[in-house]
Amino acid sequence: MEIKIKGLTKLYHSEGKIIKALDDVNLTIGDNTIFTLLGPSGCGKTTLLRSIVGLENPDIGEISIGDEIVWSKEKNIFIPPEKRGLGMVFQTYAIWPHMNVFDNVGYPLQNQGMPKDEIKQRVAETLKLVQLEGFEHRPATKLSGGQQQRVALARALVAKPKVILFDEPLSNLDAKLREETRKELRTFLTGLGITAIYVTHDRIEALALSDIIAVMRAGKIVEMGSPKKIYFNSDHPFVADFIGRSNLIEGVITQCSNRHATLKTAIGDIIGLNTHHLTVGENAIMCIRPEFIKLTHTNNTKEKNIFKGVMQNLVFIGEAYEGDIKINDTLLTTTIEPTEDIHEGSEIFISFSMEHCFLVKS
Ligand code: ATP
Secondary structure, eight states: OOEEEEEEEEEEEETTEEEEEEEEEEEEEOTTOEEEEEOSTTSSHHHHHHHHHTSSOOSEEEEEETTEEEEETTTTEEOOGGGSOEEEEOTTOOOOTTSBHHHHHHHHHHHHTOOHHHHHHHHHHHHHHTTOTTOTTSBGGGSOHHHHHHHHHHHHHTTOOSEEEEESTTTTSOHHHHHHHHHHHHHHHHHHTOEEEEEESOHHHHHHHOSEEEEEETTEEEEEEOHHHHHHSOSSHHHHHHHSOOEEEEEEEEEEOSSEEEEEETTEEEEEEOTTOOOTTOEEEEEEOGGGOEEOSOOOTTSTTEEEEEEEEEEEOSSOEEEEEEETTEEEEEEEOTTSOOOTTOEEEEEOOTTSEEEEEO
8 A cells, every 4th residue: 555645744832942843754655665764863753653643633744545645734634543544563562461462462353343253263363474373362461572562563463454554663672582573574564565664763673674764854854765775875974874884984076987986085085986976076975884894905005995094993793893994084984804813003904895885965
């Protein structure tokens, strides 16, 4: 089911101030897509999600689900949440501790007045889907965090929603379980062929789960695209930095070729991808991910993208070393193979491929 949002603006009034939680948001979420809203705290993710659900009343704009307009200020349309055909999973699971699994999952159907036999069958089917078959009579309090999360998922799915919405559903799980659950969830949602809208401020979760990520800042969508597009070739320095660790080096473009451009920077000339077609004389930022900076045995700094630096702030984290390379007054963050014989203060040469760094407008 496709979701369309047009010109959505939401203002909150608090302590005499106006807060623009959503600022003219326009987007289309495709059918059968796992769509993630990602952004720092307070950027408006939850307000947007709650507006789609119908729990928030925006000030301007229009929201459609499939062919139906569910909210429009101008046309004076408001379809209540329970009639929008949506399922929702919250951060706190919101499952009821005094009920067993069956009653928790079957609650939305009981509310609809569905006959008991049908409820029994639908709950059983849904529990099978989330791999909690046979858990019907287990009290909700006697479930692990991951199982409670799956009960919440089953309850959101039991009424066969057209769209399912998640508000940071994994943030209460411990790190290991969160990793496992996000893999399961992606496989599960892809298999279901349902449109899912997912809110998180965790970039790894967004990259791992999504078909499309929309990065928000201050009530606006800054950029939208596939995880790879956003990670490897974002359009904005803010997005490049938010989606992963990134070295952002400022400079001026001195030369352009078909796909690449040279940026004159404080550490020297850097050549990188110029997919945004910036031109000579423009100020720009080169984005280089730490994992693409490699130690090299070539010590000719006249060669392209080879620099001499000194290792600083080196820490061993098992799978790699993390550290900073000081080149003149610039620090570049990097990750280094754990097998390298390297120490703080080591003089080193680094290189990075011109295919692995990209220019954005500053
Ligand atoms: P988080 O990741 O911290 O949950 P978020 O991106 O979901 O943040 P929102 O909860 O949508 O952000 O809030 C957007 C802005 O609106 C913030 O500045 C927040 O303080 C403000 N806000 C949210 N709800 C209200 C409210 N009921 N009254 C006043 N201001 C609010």
